[in-house]
Amino acid sequence: MTRVVVTSVGVIGPTATTWPGFVEALREGRAGGGPVTLFDASAFPTRIAAEVQGFDPAAALGEALRRCEGLACDVAPEEDRKTALGVAAALQCADAAAESAWGGRRLGVHLGTGLSSVTQAEVEAELAPWLDGEGRFDAAGYGAAAAGLASSAPWRHLTDEANRLILAALGASGPTTSNFSACAASAQAIGRAFLDIRSGRVVRALAGGMDSMVHPFGMISFMRLGALSTRNEAPLGASRPFDRARDGFLLGEGAAVLLLEEATAAAARGAEILAEIVGFGTSIDAHLITAPHPEGRGARLAMERALRDAGLEAGAIDYINAHGTGTPLNDSTESLAIASLWRGRGLEPPQVSSTKSMTGHLIAAAGAIEAAACVAALREGFLPPSIHIEALDPACEVPVVEATRGVPADVRYAMSNSFGFGGQNASLIFKRWEG
Amino acid sequence: MDGREVVITGLGVISAAGVGWAEVAAAQAVAPRAVEGFDASGFPAWAQVAYQVPSLRPQPYMKRRKDLKVMSRDAQLALVAAGLAVEDAGLDPREPGAWPFAAEDVALYMGVGLEPGDVTELGPAAAAARGADGRIDLEALGSVGIDRIPPLSALVTLPNMALAHVSINLELMGRGEALSPWGTAGLDAVAAAAESVARGQCDVALAGAADGDVDLSGVSRALRLGITGEGGAVLGEGGAFFVLEARQHAEARGQRWLARLARHVAHAAPTRQLGVFDAGLVGSVAEAALAGLAPGSPVAVVGASSGHPGWAAQERAALEDVLERRGGGAVEQRGGRVGWAGAASGLLELADALASRRASGGRESLVGLAWAPTGQASALVLDRVGEGGR
Incomplete structure (x- = not known):
């Protein structure tokens, strides 16, 4: 069986913008989050988010363009933080792998991506000028002007624009996919890269995801669903998965990209191996578009399939990085799914935590940054904590890592869960590298 | 493909050429028609026509018809094409528990398009928040405009919701992925499903894609991206799904197959x-x-x-x-x-x-x-x- 390993990680997130920094923040239990600074949210019901501090999207996209002569990008960087975050994390990951010459290489690029939504600038450029006083839209007037509109909306909406820029910047030739399975997108993208390498289609691939919905219409879409925390006065403690008083998730933004390689190829080039990826499972709830299955049926199926794919018994798992969003429904149904899977086999569930308590919910990028957290746990030997728990919700009957800092532990196998709107689920299993 | 032989046992297709494979095959010539659904008269003449499906009716495949309100056109096209494919494979998707084998084992891989829906849906909110200078006043948006955005709008515009609607209505709980590289998503989704069958992760998979982007934003986007244009492509919509099976599985249940992947x-x-x-x-x-x-x-x-x-x-x-x-x-x-x-x-x-x-x-x-x-x-x-x- 072909073995697949992780040899590099790039992270641009709310708690850190480097891989070492991310590991350190995870170990120290340091949370991101604060008042929204990317726009004036003062009149919004939710005015907090976990933003990436100091991120310059123009510099990130400019770096990709600098690496490839003639490469063009028609998005306005400030309008497309998502793509810029993905490109930055991928280049950070590639650079850290000490592979300066990707040119001519068949390098897979598989990224999960999220809703581009509509930005304020796009509404002002593409909608407002053709609205009358009653809010009626003059479609004919819009049509006559469409060809000359300056907005970069069409380019920003392309789901695989980041893939194009990354491949071009690295001089690589694919294969490449983008995955749009909502909050499970980047976990599924990592899974796809894993399958591609295991089946021999490629030797190495960059895999992960990116997202940023911290803009007015992006945040509104979640507010209208009632999904966001409104703890505006205490943003650092707003993300509290498994806590009895959780009231929704803290919207985050960011990107994480892992370099996956066929193990012997990684060893042959002397790469430092951070962890092994051994299992991938997906499922669909087939229940409702608005809520997970009440018994966590789909979540359990994804975990079971990942275990089967890895050839593991449930008892082998030492740690689960839960999807753990901090919404009332998610955490209880996910707990139910975990408890039923393990206790149904006469086993106590492994230690569970949600690193969203620190990073917030990165939506399409969540699976990738949480895969990175699992790699850190295996590599560094600690359980990432679930911070901000004042009173564990009795409906969450799993052993939660209630701590303010990482807990030293011998972690051999770690599972990462990602569950998306629409009932799309993914579980990944990572193993400590033991040669 | 390495592993088990994978064959196509069901074909569902909906396009401007027709609904269902037989109608599509019988259509000798298909021509674009005047765009329906919005006033396209301001666009250049070549953008005022498209290959649209004239009468799209997903209701026969829906468990709860009220869900139509939250289904994008992508999702409706996907559901019809998927339903047709399942019927063609000798199964009746309208019967509860239609699958003669565990629905948990039927995978669903789908190519999904760019975000469905168009910017005009934000019209009421934007009108409420538009300042005298034409810019959006965020204070007005946050206090008044927000309530004019439908609560489930995000769930309509998420492309993977097309997959969700198919899975809910056809009761599919197997492996599933929504792939979205614009242009190759459909073929890539079929290939991913076939790999899953070939590797023995499932015996049956439904795989395909749908796109219904002939709306105001879609026409504008295709025009500005250079897909359509004078002497260029004409925008179209449709959906195509295959039921994929391990050949041995299909033959064991007496199901004919159309081709091998x-x-x-x-x-x-x-x-x-x-x-x-x-x-x-x-x-x-x-x-x-x-x-x-x-x-x-x-x-x-x-x-x-x-x-x-x-x-x-x-x-x-x-x-x-x-x-x-x-x-x-x-x-x-x-x-x-x-x-x-x-x-x-x-x-x-x-x-x-x-x-x-x-x-x-x-x-x-x-x-x-x-x-x-x-x-x-x-x-x-x-x-x-x-x-x-x-």
Whole structure:
């Protein structure tokens, strides 16, 4: 069986913008989050988010363009933080792998991506000028002007624009996919890269995801669903998965990209191996578009399939990085799914935590940054904590890592869960590298 | 494909050519019609026509008809195409528990398009928040405009909701992924599903794509990305799904099959400038796909140029060159029947070609191609066409 390993990680997130920094923040239990600074949210019901501090999207996209002569990008960087975050994390990951010459290489690029939504600038450029006083839209007037509109909306909406820029910047030739399975997108993208390498289609691939919905219409879409925390006065403690008083998730933004390689190829080039990826499972709830299955049926199926794919018994798992969003429904149904899977086999569930308590919910990028957290746990030997728990919700009957800092532990196998709107689920299993 | 043989046991297709494979195959000539659904009169004349599905009715496949309010056109097209495919595979999706095997084991892989819905849906909110200078007043948006945005709007515009609606209505709980590289998503989704069947992760999978982007934002986007234009492609919509099965599984239940999935090839040559059709890339993918077929065996390569006259000429030259080196084969360009259908591009043309073979009894292998403006190309090889029974 072909073995697949992780040899590099790039992270641009709310708690850190480097891989070492991310590991350190995870170990120290340091949370991101604060008042929204990317726009004036003062009149919004939710005015907090976990933003990436100091991120310059123009510099990130400019770096990709600098690496490839003639490469063009028609998005306005400030309008497309998502793509810029993905490109930055991928280049950070590639650079850290000490592979300066990707040119001519068949390098897979598989990224999960999220809703581009509509930005304020796009509404002002593409909608407002053709609205009358009653809010009626003059479609004919819009049509006559469409060809000359300056907005970069069409380019920003392309789901695989980041893939194009990354491949071009690295001089690589694919294969490449983008995955749009909502909050499970980047976990599924990592899974796809894993399958591609295991089946021999490629030797190495960059895999992960990116997202940023911290803009007015992006945040509104979640507010209208009632999904966001409104703890505006205490943003650092707003993300509290498994806590009895959780009231929704803290919207985050960011990107994480892992370099996956066929193990012997990684060893042959002397790469430092951070962890092994051994299992991938997906499922669909087939229940409702608005809520997970009440018994966590789909979540359990994804975990079971990942275990089967890895050839593991449930008892082998030492740690689960839960999807753990901090919404009332998610955490209880996910707990139910975990408890039923393990206790149904006469086993106590492994230690569970949600690193969203620190990073917030990165939506399409969540699976990738949480895969990175699992790699850190295996590599560094600690359980990432679930911070901000004042009173564990009795409906969450799993052993939660209630701590303010990482807990030293011998972690051999770690599972990462990602569950998306629409009932799309993914579980990944990572193993400590033991040669 | 390594592992078990994977065959197509059901074909569902909906396009401007018709609803269902037989209707599609019977449609001799398909022409674009005046765009319906919004006032397109301000757009250039060539953007006022499209290959639209004239009467889209997903209701027969829906468990709860009130869900129609939260289904994008992508989702409706997907549900019809998926339902047709399942019926064609000898199953009745309208019967609860229709699957004669565990629904938990039926996978669903889908190519999804760009975000459905258009910007005009935000009209009431924008009108409430628009200041005298035409800019959006965020204080007004946050306090008044917000309530004018439908609560479930995000769940309508998430592309993967098309997959969710299919899974809910057809009760599919197997493995599932929503792939979205614009242009190759459909073929890539079928290939991912086939791999899952071949590896033994499931015996049955439903796989395909749908795209219904002929709305105001979609027309504007295609125009500005250079997909459509004077002398360019015409926008289209539609959906195509295959039921894939392990051959042994299909034959054990007495189900005829239409073709075997023999091979998938995907290359990327990222374009420095978006929207430049790369005939060389498409040709190289076709060449790699054809390498898996017996030399000289009859084959038709179904192009990816989506009816764009300029692209079609480049593509034909590249493919004829490849086929000449191989020693024979035909080029088919069916984009003039379906237009540019985003995520369903390529797959829709391949389904169109398979439907015609089914009607005519044609048995040559088919190589379906797809191309994305971001510089990716995929090919899917169907061989043993028509050998699996009636």
